[in-house]
Amino acid sequence: MSDIDIELVSVCKTFGDFRAVNDVSLSVPKGEFVSLLGPSGCGKTTTLNMIAGFQEPTSGEIRIRGNCQTRTPPEKRNIGLVFQNYALFPHMTVAENVGFGLRMKGAPRAEIDQAVKAALKSVHLEGLDARYPKELSGGQQQRTALARAIAPKPSVLLLDEPLSNLDLKLREAMRVELKEIQEKLGMTFVYVTHDQEEAMAMSDRVVVMAGGVIAQQGRPEAIYNSPATSFVADFIGKSNILPVAVKQAAGDRREISIGGTPLTLRVEGDASTLATAKFCCIRPEDVRVVDNGAQPLPDDNVFDGTIAKIVNLGAHLDLWVSVDPGMTIKALVRSNRSGTLKTGQPITVSIGAKAIRLLDR
Amino acid sequence: MNRALSGLYWLSLTLILLFITLPLLVVVAASLSPSSAVTFAPSEWTFKWYGALWANKWLNPFLLSLKIALVVSFLSGVLGALAAYAIAYEKCPGSAAIMAFLLSPLAVPQIVKGVAIVLFLSSAGFYMLLGTPGLIAAHIVLTLPFAARMIATSIYNFDRNLDRAAQILGASKWQRIRHILLPLVKPGVFSGMTFAFIISFNNIPLSVFLVRPGQTTLPITVINYMEYSLDPVLAAVNVASLIFILATIFLFEKLGGFSAQIHGGSK
Amino acid sequence: MSAVVTEMPAAAPKGRRSSLGGYVPLVPPLTVLLIFFAIPIGMMIGISFQDPKTAAWSLVSYEKFFTDNLMIAGLLRTLVMSGLVAICVTVMAYPVGYFLARSTSRWRAVVFALAIAPELAGVVLRTYGWLIILEDRGFINDALIWSGIVLSPLPLAKNLFGVVVGLTHVVLPFGILAIMTSIQGIDPNLEKAAQILGASRLSVLRHVVFPLSVPGIVSSLLISFTMAASAYATPALLGGARFKVLATMIYEQIMFYTNWPMAAVMALVLLVLMLAFSFAGTRAETRLHKKLNV
Numbered sequence A: 001m002s003d004i005d006i007e008l009v010s011v012c013k014t015f016g017d018f019r020a021v022n023d024v025s026l027s028v029p030k031g032e033f034v035s036l037l038g039p040s041g042c043g044k045t046t047t048l049n050m051i052a053g054f055q056e057p058t059s060g061e062i063r064i065r066g067n068c069q070t071r072t073p074p075e076k077r078n079i080g081l082v083f084q085n086y087a088l089f090p091h092m093t094v095a096e097n098v099g100f101g102l103r104m105k106g107a108p109r110a111e112i113d114q115a116v117k118a119a120l121k122s123v124h125l126e127g128l129d130a131r132y133p134k135e136l137s138g139g140q141q142q143r144t145a146l147a148r149a150i151a152p153k154p155s156v157l158l159l160d161e162p163l164s165n166l167d168l169k170l171r172e173a174m175r176v177e178l179k180e181i182q183e184k185l186g187m188t189f190v191y192v193t194h195d196q197e198e199a200m201a202m203s204d205r206v207v208v209m210a211g212g213v214i215a216q217q218g219r220p221e222a223i224y225n226s227p228a229t230s231f232v233a234d235f236i237g238k239s240n241i242l243p244v245a246v247k248q249a250a251g252d253r254r255e256i257s258i259g260g261t262p263l264t265l266r267v268e269g270d271a272s273t274l275a276t277a278k279f280c281c282i283r284p285e286d287v288r289v290v291d292n293g294a295q296p297l298p299d300d301n302v303f304d305g306t307i308a309k310i311v312n313l314g315a316h317l318d319l320w321v322s323v324d325p326g327m328t329i330k331a332l333v334r335s336n337r338s339g340t341l342k343t344g345q346p347i348t349v350s351i352g353a354k355a356i357r358l359l360d361r
Numbered sequence B: 001m002n003r004a005l006s007g008l009y010w011l012s013l014t015l016i017l018l019f020i021t022l023p024l025l026v027v028v029a030a031s032l033s034p035s036s037a038v039t040f041a042p043s044e045w046t047f048k049w050y051g052a053l054w055a056n057k058w059l060n061p062f063l064l065s066l067k068i069a070l071v072v073s074f075l076s077g078v079l080g081a082l083a084a085y086a087i088a089y090e091k092c093p094g095s096a097a098i099m100a101f102l103l104s105p106l107a108v109p110q111i112v113k114g115v116a117i118v119l120f121l122s123s124a125g126f127y128m129l130l131g132t133p134g135l136i137a138a139h140i141v142l143t144l145p146f147a148a149r150m151i152a153t154s155i156y157n158f159d160r161n162l163d164r165a166a167q168i169l170g171a172s173k174w175q176r177i178r179h180i181l182l183p184l185v186k187p188g189v190f191s192g193m194t195f196a197f198i199i200s201f202n203n204i205p206l207s208v209f210l211v212r213p214g215q216t217t218l219p220i221t222v223i224n225y226m227e228y229s230l231d232p233v234l235a236a237v238n239v240a241s242l243i244f245i246l247a248t249i250f251l252f253e254k255l256g257g258f259s260a261q262i263h264g265g266s267k
Numbered sequence C: 001m002s003a004v005v006t007e008m009p010a011a012a013p014k015g016r017r018s019s020l021g022g023y024v025p026l027v028p029p030l031t032v033l034l035i036f037f038a039i040p041i042g043m044m045i046g047i048s049f050q051d052p053k054t055a056a057w058s059l060v061s062y063e064k065f066f067t068d069n070l071m072i073a074g075l076l077r078t079l080v081m082s083g084l085v086a087i088c089v090t091v092m093a094y095p096v097g098y099f100l101a102r103s104t105s106r107w108r109a110v111v112f113a114l115a116i117a118p119e120l121a122g123v124v125l126r127t128y129g130w131l132i133i134l135e136d137r138g139f140i141n142d143a144l145i146w147s148g149i150v151l152s153p154l155p156l157a158k159n160l161f162g163v164v165v166g167l168t169h170v171v172l173p174f175g176i177l178a179i180m181t182s183i184q185g186i187d188p189n190l191e192k193a194a195q196i197l198g199a200s201r202l203s204v205l206r207h208v209v210f211p212l213s214v215p216g217i218v219s220s221l222l223i224s225f226t227m228a229a230s231a232y233a234t235p236a237l238l239g240g241a242r243f244k245v246l247a248t249m250i251y252e253q254i255m256f257y258t259n260w261p262m263a264a265v266m267a268l269v270l271l272v273l274m275l276a277f278s279f280a281g282t283r284a285e286t287r288l289h290k291k292l293n294v
Helices: A044-052 A094-104 A109-122 A138-150 A168-185 A196-202 A220-225 A230-235 A271-276 B002-031 B056-089 B095-107 B110-123 B132-156 B160-168 B173-202 B218-226 B233-256 B258-262 C002-010 C021-048 C060-067 C069-102 C107-116 C118-134 C139-146 C160-184 C188-196 C201-212 C214-230 C233-242 C246-255 C260-292
Strands: A004-015 A018-029 A033-037 A059-064 A080-082 A156-160 A188-193 A205-210 A213-218 A240-250 A253-258 A264-267 A279-282 A287-290 A301-312 A316-324 A327-334 A346-351 A357-359
Touching: A004 A044, A004 A188, A018 A044, A018 A059, A018 A188, A018 A213, A033 A044, A033 A196, A044 A059, A044 A156, A044 A188, A080 A138, A080 B160, A094 A109, A094 A138, A094 B173, A109 A138, A109 A168, A138 A168, A168 A196, A188 A196, A196 A220, A205 A220, A205 A230, A213 A220, A213 A230, A230 A240, A230 A279, A230 A357, A240 A271, A240 A327, A287 A327, A301 A327, A316 A346, A327 A346, B002 B233, B002 C069, B002 C107, B002 C118, B002 C160, B002 C201, B056 B095, B056 B132, B056 B173, B056 B218, B056 C021, B095 B132, B095 C021, B095 C260, B110 B132, B110 C021, B110 C214, B110 C246, B110 C260, B132 B173, B132 C021, B160 B173, B173 B218, B173 B233, B173 C118, B218 B233, B218 C118, B218 C233, B233 C118, C021 C260, C060 C069, C060 C260, C069 C107, C069 C160, C069 C214, C069 C246, C069 C260, C107 C118, C107 C160, C118 C139, C118 C160, C118 C233, C160 C214, C160 C233, C188 C201, C201 C214, C214 C246, C214 C260, C233 C246, C246 C260
Parallel strands: A033 A188, A033 A205, A080 A156, A156 A188
Antiparallel strands: A004 A018, A004 A059, A205 A213, A240 A253, A240 A279, A253 A264, A279 A357, A287 A346, A301 A316, A301 A346, A316 A327
8 A cells, every 4th residue: 555645657648749748747645735736728637637537648657546547437536526617416406416426336325414414514514405506606616516526535636726716705715724624634635726826825735837747846835935947936926037148156256147238146056056047036025125224235236226117916015126228127015115115216126145046947 | 860760660569579479369369259250350259169179070180190299209309319419428420420411301391301201101112101100200300300409409518527527426427327417408308309399290391291081180180171261160279289289388398397498507 | 728629529538438339329310310311302303303104214304394384483483482581571570689689678578479489389370360361351351341441352362462471470480580699699888889989879770780780681581581482381371272382383293293203303493492592591691700700
């Protein structure tokens, strides 16, 4: 008995000339919450469909609980799946929907009733068992779909953008709740989403996919703090991604110059990283506004510029700071400055050398 | 200007609706008129013409039409569902061409289909099929395309994710057909069957070639009678068969619930 | 984008690689259509090339059809009648279709029921209704004579007029549905946009709704024409012996003259006529749809 619940070994899927999934290998240990994150067309849904068995890999192998699944149809894989549109059976009540999986497996009546009750309890839907799906709110339908998927107690649950049809408030509440349910059941969750906040909020591990391949995988904070590529840096959170033109290393001092501008930046990092760097990434929250209250540190990069644009986000402001005709840097600052900041006003910003990440692609 | 225009619009709408309802109103009025010559503005009402319907002359054709329509409706439902299943659910290769063949009878005028079938039965040695069996076969050729198309549409509208959801929950193919597909396309099957029933029950252009003495459907009996007389018993027959059809639709709808489909209940 | 499109066919659940199994359900319905539709049509085409007397191969029935004045007159009568019906139906269907597509009042359901209900009543009831309205001693003549407007009954039935009235009534619901569907497909915001730009109600109709509903008009004309040309019962009863069209003449050939080859030729002429009109109409519709981007 392996502790790996799902294993993908060099899985490829092609549709004609189009490579939807290209050599993806992944192993998901028991009880882990893994997100497959990426823009539409990145291959995440195809990967999910292959795990579920609705599509067959062109090459490679999928193992569930250590067993190769190539010849196993979806109905024999014993995994759960929550659909984006919930796919609740409209002609069945909530209880019938939730009990469907066990009924198909021929479980006795009493066992079904008990499992339905337990599943509805764990998603906080007690008392709605006699309703039909169309009599439920969007959030209740979503919970019913979840209850239906977990009622037969699969060891793996696949979720295909399950929150995307809910409104923002409910979506944020459900993130917390989904994570709680997952931890309580100890079930392995494979969660497909294009919403990076969702993936960051819930996952033990985020797998960023792009163009059919895995761009990066790791803990959410590791992906945010150390994106491996400019794509990941751009897709996860906000960032300034600047082309790197000339690189210099003199003793401890390492400098890069930004393509198309006369600006140079002091950076940190080893010689090989510097040598291969093509882009650098700066998170907007690492760009600080220099004023009387906040002086730059001695090693910081300091630029004088003007405010090109201000976007009010409520608690924060997005500033577009033009530091050179060829370069505008986005900065994220607290809103209590809003009275003092105006478009066109001169401003000084500082960026710590540590906050600049060098990327080789 | 605008007011004159909208007045004209409402006037034309009213007149057109009057045109649509006029013959129906006239027939209902005639069926209640006491004199045997149908006249303008009768002064009294009577139900005697309806009483006259309770004779073999009208009952036998009615029963034959009913029998044919029921068989045609049932077979159209079964055959249409089989075809629609293969085309819309299994999506077997070439299904577009097969659908085109299934719908091809719609492109052929009924009278032409009637000629073709009567020539086929007469010259290929199937004389014995003239009459009821021939009527049933001919009506099915007419109704099957409609039924197949209606059922196929309801299978196309069927959310494939429901099938996948059932599959991942462990349902085998037969279990999915029985518990998911059939209950959800049932309204489509029933609306196809209702349609087939009405078309068969009212049919003239095919039946006119295939009826035999003693095996004549109700509409053909009525038009044959009309050649000689327009007396109000015809009005009564027509009104009674309209009421019968409305009752049948009501019954089918109770069984199949296809109005739910129209109101988006199955989605 | 292409990823989404190409994923669709492959998304079919697996476990049904039994390649020919999928075709099994098609056997009964296709057999029925083959025996009672395809083979009969094939035989009818064969019979049309037979000599009525000797059953040898010959073109005599075709020759006779296209040289016989009675036949050509029947064909022309069919075309004129169908053309008139198509125009009447479309003109009458437009206001009703527009109302059904755009009205939100509670009368909409009533009008819809009134427009469609006659279809349930069948052709016989409606034709009988028109007969007792239009015939010499019918409602209209009765009323006209009673009020002294005319002295002898007007010839309203058993002629072109009667048949066109009856067929217009029979086909009208289909025209209404065609127009309604087409107008429903026009974004109501276009009308609002035109109004806000200062167009009067009439200009909105003329410059926005009407041009965009042309495909619906074409489809209404097409369906009315083909339904009228292939109708049997209404011309038979309202036209009678004095107004014969192809459909009723075909019936005579089979039932009275038992001239099968001639009936087959006439049926084929009607069929080819229908197919040609449907083909031309469908092409026009597709072109219009492309042009209007709707």
